[in-house]
Amino acid sequence: MPADREAYVANGGDNVGVYVPVFLSVGHAAVVAYCVVFLLLVGVRVATYLAMTTSTPTRRRKTTQ
DSSP: OOHHHHHHHHHHHHHHHHHHHHHHHHOOHHOOOOOHHHHHHHHHHHHHHHHHHHOOOHHHSOOOO
């Protein structure tokens, strides 16, 4: 296995080690609830970033004439 793939696998190993036991120890409804909450929070994050990047400034600078 090339070194870059080994680093990728090693980097994601902590996620697998945490989430697999959690998902195996709860029922199907809890897994669905986890996924729904995750997707809702991703949507909140995307909406926040979109609002931050596309909004106009609330205060305009005073121009001196």
